[in-house]
Amino acid sequence: xxxxxxxxxxxxxxxxxxxxxxxxxxxxxxxxxxxIATVLVGDDAGSRLYMRLRDKACAEVGITPSHxxxxxxxxxxELIDLIQVLNIDDSIHGILLQLxxxxxxxSEQVISAIDPCKDVEGFTATNLGSLINGQERIIPCTPLAxxxxxxSEDISLQGKHVAIINHSMVVGKPLSMIFLNRNATVSVxxxxxxNFEKITQQADILITAAGKQHLITKKHxxxxxxxxxxxxxxxxxxxxxxxxxxxIIDSAQAITPVPGGVGPVTVACAIDxxxxxxxxxxxxxx
Amino acid sequence: xxxxxxxxxxxxxxxxxxxxxxxxxxxxxxxxxxxIATVLVGDDAGSRLYMRLRDKACAEVGITPSHxxxxxxxxxxELIDLIQVLNIDDSIHGILLQLxxxxxxxSEQVISAIDPCKDVEGFTATNLGSLINGQERIIPCTPLAxxxxxxSEDISLQGKHVAIINHSMVVGKPLSMIFLNRNATVSVxxxxxxNFEKITQQADILITAAGKQHLITKKHxxxxxxxxxxxxxxxxxxxxxxxxxxxIIDSAQAITPVPGGVGPVTVACAIDxxxxxxxxxxxxxx
Numbered sequence: 142x143x144x145x146x147x148x149x150x151x152x153x154x155x156x157x158x159x160x161x162x163x164x165x166x167x168x169x170x171x172x173x174x175x176x177i178a179t180v181l182v183g184d185d186a187g188s189r190l191y192m193r194l195r196d197k198a199c200a201e202v203g204i205t206p207s208h209x210x211x212x213x214x215x216x217x218x219e220l221i222d223l224i225q226v227l228n229i230d231d232s233i234h235g236i237l238l239q240l241x242x243x244x245x246x247x248s249e250q251v252i253s254a255i256d257p258c259k260d261v262e263g264f265t266a267t268n269l270g271s272l273i274n275g276q277e278r279i280i281p282c283t284p285l286a287x288x289x290x291x292x293s294e295d296i297s298l299q300g301k302h303v304a305i306i307n308h309s310m311v312v313g314k315p316l317s318m319i320f321l322n323r324n325a326t327v328s329v330x331x332x333x334x335x336n337f338e339k340i341t342q343q344a345d346i347l348i349t350a351a352g353k354q355h356l357i358t359k360k361h362x363x364x365x366x367x368x369x370x371x372x373x374x375x376x377x378x379x380x381x382x383x384x385x386x387x388x389i390i391d392s393a394q395a396i397t398p399v400p401g402g403v404g405p406v407t408v409a410c411a412i413d414x415x416x417x418x419x420x421x422x423x424x425x426x427x
Numbered sequence: 428x429x430x431x432x433x434x435x436x437x438x439x440x441x442x443x444x445x446x447x448x449x450x451x452x453x454x455x456x457x458x459x460x461x462x463i464a465t466v467l468v469g470d471d472a473g474s475r476l477y478m479r480l481r482d483k484a485c486a487e488v489g490i491t492p493s494h495x496x497x498x499x500x501x502x503x504x505e506l507i508d509l510i511q512v513l514n515i516d517d518s519i520h521g522i523l524l525q526l527x528x529x530x531x532x533x534s535e536q537v538i539s540a541i542d543p544c545k546d547v548e549g550f551t552a553t554n555l556g557s558l559i560n561g562q563e564r565i566i567p568c569t570p571l572a573x574x575x576x577x578x579s580e581d582i583s584l585q586g587k588h589v590a591i592i593n594h595s596m597v598v599g600k601p602l603s604m605i606f607l608n609r610n611a612t613v614s615v616x617x618x619x620x621x622n623f624e625k626i627t628q629q630a631d632i633l634i635t636a637a638g639k640q641h642l643i644t645k646k647h648x649x650x651x652x653x654x655x656x657x658x659x660x661x662x663x664x665x666x667x668x669x670x671x672x673x674x675i676i677d678s679a680q681a682i683t684p685v686p687g688g689v690g691p692v693t694v695a696c697a698i699d700x701x702x703x704x705x706x707x708x709x710x711x712x713x
């Protein structure tokens with residue numbers, strides 16, 4: 142049997158369509174114009190590209206984006222001062238801080254200055270902690286994207302063994318909490334793990350975000366595993382992921398491609414989070 | 428080789444002695460009398476016993492305890508009102524909410540009302556989230572106790588495979604974040620896990636908090652594993668843990684006994700957290 146390819150675009154389109162309808166009805170009911178402020182320090186080309194993609198997605202669903210682009214030698218305090226202005230500005234509903242920040246800035250301090258009720262990416266401690274206590278207020282976009290694909294594909298989680306290759310604050314750690322909240326068994330591997338295949342060979346669901354081309358081959362996965370490839374690795378032939386898709390295509394049950402798998406859903410999930418935040422901003426408890 | 432028994436009492440005594448010295452010097456420097464408020468709803472005998480044990484530990488190190496005992500039909504709002512009074516009372520440095528709360532109370536709402544800077548048990552979302560972002564402001568007492576024993580026994584974590592049998596907010600979920608922050612590989616099992624021995628047999632370190640007598644025997648562990656037994660199960664012959672200690676004594680490298688292992692260190696860790704909170708209350712950033 143050949144693995145099903147789980148394309149992200151139709152899921153992303155559905156999320157954006159739902160967001161568009163919800164935002165339209167919020168606008169009609171509350172006469173509020175949803176607005177998101179992106180804060181960017183420095184002039185990284187990649188970050189600017191990402192901003193343009195997000196602006197496009199915002200325009201599609203009816204959210205007004207604004208940009209605050211600061212010089213690359215901005216201090217931690219200057220950035221916190223801007224965040225605090227945006228926190229109390231009632232015309233701004235969501236704040237999106239473009240990471241990573243330049244080395245001289247204390248990222249933790251800046252992130253913790255964001256009002257959790259305006260935290261589109263779910264990286265404030267209060268929102269991350271809600272993944273541990275099970276409230277799941279705002280889920281970071283990449284973990285949320287994987288969850289949306291799982292729901293869309295009707296994959297059950299209770300009792301399943303999920304292996305995650307990544308232990309960052311952005312992907313692996315929040316994702317592990319989300320799976321535990323749904324009663325999956327969870328193993329988290331990373332660059333310090335010895336013989337990670339001993340774990341991944343047991344996994345019903347494998348999520349890899351290592352950034353190493355051909356890291357995952359047939360010998361690393363269980364027969365009929367469902368595989369999510371979160372890595373985005375630039376090569377001469379375009380971007381690729383961690384998984385040697387040709388090698389596992391006859392062993393896996395399903396796999397997300399790179400590009401066109403988790404990526405587009407992640408962008409849509411920023412919009413989905415924006416809709417959740419809008420609900421808070423018009424009176425629901427945050 | 429017979430497993431080393433890792434007794435908790437000497438570690439607990441050392442933590443309390445250090446706390447006593449730090450509190451004395453804080454008192455001398457700032458003239459502040461450290462004070463902790465315990466909030467108890469209802470008249471559960473176990474909770475009252477635990478309060479007495481903690482009062483004794485507080486007295487030993489120079490912290491003044493106060494008690495707020497509310498009737499068992501207290502509402503969520505009444506409890507939140509009390510928490511808010513304690514939050515703004517400068518003479519109260521730490522708040523300890525006795526869990527579990529009666530069924531009519533929304534525990535999440537009440538916990539989230541506690542000022543994170545006065546949160547002795549580390550259960551507010553902001554403090555839990557600090558385990559995901561790596562800041563580790565206040566670590567819940569049981570996970571902290573395990574970490575203190577690991578440090579005391581000089582057990583290295585980087586690259587080790589840690590299996591945890593428990594996925595609660597109190598033990599398994601925060602513990603998994605703490606181990607990932609130290610670059611261990613982490614697997615979390617629980618009642619929905621199939622064939623959990625396939626995972627525990629791979630683990631260099633096993634932490635069990637299932638509350639099932641004789642759950643862990645020789646066949647469940649790797650040769651020379653280090654085993655932490657967090658369960659407290661009442662039996663006719665006194666309390667016991669999850670581990671069949673006689674069965675594994677010749678296979679494991681080290682094991683915490685029940686009683687006398689993780690338990691006493693957990694009580695001392697509430698005091699340790701109180702010292703961290705005191706540092707915040709006299710001017711260090713919270």
